[in-house]
Amino acid sequence: MTDPTPTEASATPTTPTTAPEAPQLLGVTVGVTSDRRSGDMVATFERKGARVVHAPTMRIVPLTEDDQLLAETRDVIADPPDDVLITTGIGLRGWVEAADAAGLAAPLLETFGRARLFARGPKATGVIRANGLREEWSAASEQTAEAVQRLVTEGVAGRSIVVQLHGAADQDQLEPLRAAGARVRGVSVYRWLPPADPVAVERLVDLVATRRLDAVTFTSAPGALALLEVARRQGRLDEVVAACGNGVVACAVGDVTAEPLRAVGVEPLIPDRWRLGALLRTLTTHLAENPLACVATTAGVLRLRAQAAVLDGQVLDLAPGPLAVLRRLAEAGGAVLSREDLLAALPGAADEHAVEVTVGRLRSALPSAGLVRTVVKRGYRLDVVPR
Template structure:
């Protein structure tokens, strides 16, 4: 296994998050990744809105029977806003007297951190599971406080109110447009072109917005079919917009940023084991770089394109015409192919790796598989 600083060497990672993007990016960079940050949406705090404070006073005056916590960031921001208004301790006391329902482990951790003991957790991390649980349990005549996440109530408020509950909605933040739409579009196109190795998502609304943008600019088919791109989602809810479009992302066992990074590292390490083994050592080609025995090769785009073609053929011969097809431009001069292969050999520092097959083309020189010696009883027998 590669050392911590080399685990993601040569990997280009696209981070689509707004919140805690610096933490996620830093964790990836410490492991050697090149990070592109193009947040698909912006979190707009509403904690200074008078409505949040008013809802807090309303719940303190008439405590709820049930409180629904949908996000960790939302609960923390709510308590902070209450603190600023001198109501923090009283709010926590009132919420602690209610039945506390939380949407997933992150919300559970935040509830515990402010002094609440969750009575029930939605393992699927979906609002739909919370809604189903409340309706099955019966809510008629109950007062239900719902801390909304940025995408809204997802139908929970309406369903619970229709079942006879009194609903008090608290919106502590909401999702807004991306800070740089052009950067998002550029990132989507890079993914579609196979110029990114890993795309990371940490919220369902951002994942939905990112995929919808791929549809709007006409590259969703390339995004979904990008064989060299790995998609990673922090949890099953975040994975939903990807799965609905036919992408099966990496999802860690725990919905935490650290677990997400470890899942990506583990995935990359697994693929290192399946890299091509040449006469000069293990070779792995990524979106924008190639590594030979953990050494990042100084390849031009043309040389990288030729190397990727040779690796894809797995040791079979590649003709000069096929080399010309993957090179930028439209040159049909065989000398252009020879120059590109020559530069590739220079970068590899071992001219044995790319062999010339007279009158046919080029091939990647793979290491011969090792075979165990025959048992003594079989030596000399035919």
């Protein structure tokens, strides 16, 4: 596969059209894998100065006109459950909307009103209440397993339970209910489908594997799993896992989303509150405080990002070669690096003459060519401010 860059179509970093509200993410490149509400994430990152590579790894398709959903809704109304487990807010909202379109919303909500309602977390609880209902209990962990265990503990033998399934729902998680004697019916309100642009996802995998992203975000377990599956099919899973442990920050909205990542050895950054807004704040703070390299030079503070260098608050216009050399010099912190050392930062370069040419290009892009100094017969060093 050709060497993708953030300027290619589909998996393309957008350029902020307005001045960022704060420069915390100046020079940063972030990968966004989500489909639903991705516009909010992209806009927020851009306002903070970042470039965004948007490549949804899955699509959520509501089943508002799905015959099976309507048939299951009529079954729930005709055969009312004793208990209902609501796993997602968007799922319950979509279910009620689909029922309303078929003239079934009122009897469905009446059915819910006569049952005990269990919520998988605050989002589900919020939609339950928005429909004029009250929950019996809500899971603090926001995990289906906790809600199932609560039901089992309260006793479900002989009871009829309806579970609003979600895209990541594992039927095995519902087995304890059946084993405890409950009659369990699942209702799927939306489906997860493959991405609309699989090539964009492949490019995103390459950007992660080659550490040309500062971070990649995940807002659903199926979305995280889909990216890992693409990496596995490409034979690049090990590269992706290694990159996420060194250079690329994998950020998940919560523990449920993090499960597929942890299963392959990636420990993601997770906000204290499992919400999109909290994810954005947590990741912004982390990236602002943790550039790949940061050094005080005679021309100002230099911060290195995956695909950019920011000097004294200005993004430098650097090609990949000069950027790679500058990164090595910054990491050296003012120590002298030989031409041979710098050659290792230029894959494909034939000899040390390539280093001299690249250093020349780097100097021409800097506000002061003297920022990269030549040390006769030894090599080059960055002109740093002594500590």
